[in-house]
Amino acid sequence: MADPMKIRANMVGDKVEVKVLMAHEMETGQRKDAKGATIPAWFIQNVTATHNGKTVLSAEWGPAVAKNPFLSFRFAGGKPGDKVQITWTDNKGDKRTDEATVA
């Protein structure tokens, strides 16, 4: 089971600024281990963010994204107390969803 994300969601002017840290290895599939064997690719493929159940961001990621990725974005129409939910799915089918409240 993957570790929880760290999500912050704050009002910046009339927009909600969301900052997400995800715990993930993000292996490219290009690296080799000490024995010379290829380390299999293992990375987050899909990220979606929902605001009160409505999708505000949907992204397809690849192996070029860094380990323990940091994602920051803003969306309109939110207000303090709203729920922001982030979900990622990796290429092994592992999934993680976490939620934050807009402050």
Add this chain to the structure above:
Amino acid sequence: MTPIQRGILALFLAAPAAALAQQPLTAVEEIERYRAALADGNPAELWEARGEAIWKEKRGPKNASLEQCDLGRGPGVVKGAYTVLPKYFKDTDKVEDLESRLVSCMVMLQGFTPEQAKKDPYGSPGKKVAMDALVAYVTSESRGMKMNVATSHPKEAEAYELGKKMFYFRGGPHDFACATCHGVDNQRIRLQDLPNLTKQEDAQKAYTAWPAYRVSQGELRSFQWRLYDCFRQQRFPELEFVSPASIALTMFLAKNSNGGTFNAPSIKR
């Protein structure tokens, strides 16, 4: 570095910076800018969160959490604990730094054997260890507080003197001492500034920035790891995890940082 090389480097770095600001930035300022840009999303926070969960989790043969662990400011007090470490502890009759104290608590409270508690000192890709996370959590609770390490107990004073001796001890195939790199102003490895740890200001700045998330390694690195890797870089014999030698050297460096404001877990290249 020759003046010509330095000039070329300055030109090289100035080009992208000039577009943003009128003043060309020095290499050091460029690195500071890079760190500032990264600091907002410091993945060390992931370790801090995981560490807090492990701190409260019932583990080991005694099925106990670490919540009653005395880190130097009384049982269960995490806030500010890192600013007084290393410290002499009556129950173990030893001077202990954070990592060795965590080992002691795992043994005393949770019933692990010392070997079990010390087994996985450092994480690596694909291998998450409890120690890194606990270190991140405990140190994060001292952020913004002033370092205040004492050497009033004879054993604390003894550790400080031993650490000082180690700092200046030259040896190994390179005939190196810690002081060879860290006892002179303006030393660098590539673009990394090496702090002159014999000066209070540098010592404070360096010590209060560890532990840190190393971007190049994708791991959170503790102070024990920092010393372990310094020993490796000097081609010294391996510095054993939480050994009296490692604690003594930590004591010397921690005490010299007294008065500095603790600001870690930080992020480094």
